[in-house]
Amino acid sequence: xxxxxAHCLAQHAAEAPFLSxxxxxxLAGVSQPSxxxxxxxxxxxxxxxxxxxxxxxxxxxxxxxxxxxxxGEDAGPxxxxxxxxxxxxxxxxxxxxxxxxxxxxxxxxxxxxAEDSHRPRSRPGASARPMSEKxxxxxxxxxxxxxxxxxxxxAGGGYRRAVLAEIENLRALARSLDDPGPVAExxxxxxxxxxxxxLGLRAAAAQAAGFAYFAAKVHPDVRPLHEAGSLLADRxxxxxxxxxxxxxxxxxxxxxxxxxxxxxxxxxxxxxVVTVADxxxxxxxxxxxxxxxxxxxxHLVFDTACAPMMLGRVLxxxxxxxLPGAQARLEAFEASAAARGVFxxx
Numbered sequence: 122x123x124x125x126x127a128h129c130l131a132q133h134a135a136e137a138p139f140l141s142x143x144x145x146x147x148l149a150g151v152s153q154p155s156x157x158x159x160x161x162x163x164x165x166x167x168x169x170x171x172x173x174x175x176x177x178x179x180x181x182x183x184x185x186x187x188x189x190x191x192x193g194e195d196a197g198p199x200x201x202x203x204x205x206x207x208x209x210x211x212x213x214x215x216x217x218x219x220x221x222x223x224x225x226x227x228x229x230x231x232x233x234x235a236e237d238s239h240r241p242r243s244r245p246g247a248s249a250r251p252m253s254e255k256x257x258x259x260x261x262x263x264x265x266x267x268x269x270x271x272x273x274x275x276a277g278g279g280y281r282r283a284v285l286a287e288i289e290n291l292r293a294l295a296r297s298l299d300d301p302g303p304v305a306e307x308x309x310x311x312x313x314x315x316x317x318x319x320l321g322l323r324a325a326a327a328q329a330a331g332f333a334y335f336a337a338k339v340h341p342d343v344r345p346l347h348e349a350g351s352l353l354a355d356r357x358x359x360x361x362x363x364x365x366x367x368x369x370x371x372x373x374x375x376x377x378x379x380x381x382x383x384x385x386x387x388x389x390x391x392x393x394v395v396t397v398a399d400x401x402x403x404x405x406x407x408x409x410x411x412x413x414x415x416x417x418x419x420h421l422v423f424d425t426a427c428a429p430m431m432l433g434r435v436l437x438x439x440x441x442x443x444l445p446g447a448q449a450r451l452e453a454f455e456a457s458a459a460a461r462g463v464f465x466x467x
Contacts, residue, residue, distance in 0.1 A: 123159055123162065125149050125150065125151060126145065126149045126151060126155065126156060126159045128149075129145065129148050129149035130145065130175075133148060137172070137175050138172060138175040138176040139172075140172070141168075142156040142160075142168040145168075152400070154419060156168055159171075166282060167282075279420070282420050283418060283420035283421045283425070286418050286419075286420050287418040287420075287425055287427050287428070290415065290416040290417070290418060290427065291427060291428050291431060293415075293416060293428070294415045294416075294428045294431060294432060297414070297415075298435065301439075303411055303412075303413055304413065304435060304436055304439050305439055306411055307369075307395040307411040307413060307436055307439070308436060308439035308440045308442070308443050309443055310366070310367040310393045310395055310410065310411065311367050311369055311395055311436070311440055312340070312440045312443035312444045313367065313443070314365050314367040314368075314392075314393075315341065315342055315363075315364050315365065315366075316342035316343065316344045316360055316363055316364065316365050317336065317340055317342065317343050317344065317365065317367065317368075317369065318344045318345075318346050318356070318357060318360040318365055318368045318369070318387075318392075319332055319333040319336065319344065319345050319346065319368075319369045319371075320346040320347075320353075320357075320368060320369065320370040320371065320380075320383055321345075321346070321347060321370070321371040322347060322349055322353075322377040322379055322380060322383075323373075323375075323377050324373045324374065324375070324426075325371040325372055325373040325426075326347045327426075328371040328373065328397070328426060328429055328430055328433060329345060329346070329347065329369075329371045330345055330347070331430065331433065332369070332371070332433045332434075332436075332437060333345040335434075335437055336437055336440070338450060338451055338454050339437075339440070339441055339444050339447040339450050339451060340440070340444060340447075341450075344356070344360055344365075346360075346383070349377065349379045350379065353379060353382070353383050353386075354382065354383065354386040357383055357386045357387050357390060358386065358390055360392075361387075361390035361391060361392055365392060366391075366392060366393060367392055367393040367394070367395060368387045368392045368394050368395070369395050369396075369397070369436075370383070370384060370394060370395070370396045370397070370405075370409070371396075371397050371398075371429065371433070372396055372397070372398040372399075372402065372405050373399055373417060373424070373426055373429060374399060374417065374424055376402060376404075376405065380405065381404050381405070381408070384396075384405065384408040384409070385408060387408075388408055393410045394408055394409045394411075395410065395411045395413070396408075396409040396411070396412050396413070397413050397414075397429055397432055397436070398412060398413075398414055399414060399415065399416050399417040399426075399428075399429060400414055400416070401414060413432055413436065414432075415428035415429045415431065415432040416428050417429060
């Protein structure tokens, strides 16, 4: 995959300084996070730093993607040849480095700038750590006072990058909700199901449990499913036999294999499947009636799932509009909780 990205940059050398990470991913046939990790493997904190280095090495600043300047003048063959040579060095060095299984890129692949010289290169074997394929936007947001991810430095810079990346996931989710249709469709399916099974395994178990906890306050019968193996199929079939018409599934990296079996069991039982995932995983998307996506953060040792959690709450909010008596159930719970002294603070 690393070599595929390098070859893609070599083939599109003239455009490389102006392509976004999403555009590079589409051209190379990989995920956007793979492009980000490619840049990080070269010693940059993200793709914007690598793209800036391409501009320094290849095409003069201020040029458009078609090779013309803002006043229509051509960037010139020397600039294009220089960019192609830089991308070719990436491609050749990458192929040699990764083919030998070193897990790191040769130090001479790209000369570090003064800005990037302090950044540690990937340690051997770092590529083996499981990472999600989440859609993280790296494009700056107009008016945002925070620096870009590639410019965060100093003490705590790595932590700040992780937080800023998660904020970008939330922004991407907000943009996706400009079209409320998929969420509304999912809410209608789930609100009508009695009971409502909510599935989440391994890393996604916390998301499913949180959703089920709050959903139970407005839905009359919510059944969390977190058991793997043959018991999981049993629980799905039992829910269908009890009258369930839909199942909600939270699917997060690294996508347990049992999820596919469970969703197949749900489809066989006649359940409509709504899946909340960090991206479109073909094996899961093909078994889902509605697929909702929100990216996970991958800047820390363990993935962070703020956006999927938020998407779950948005879905629950939409369900409340579809559930008759939801407000009455909430009021009844509050009265009962107050009478029992459940909470320290009202």
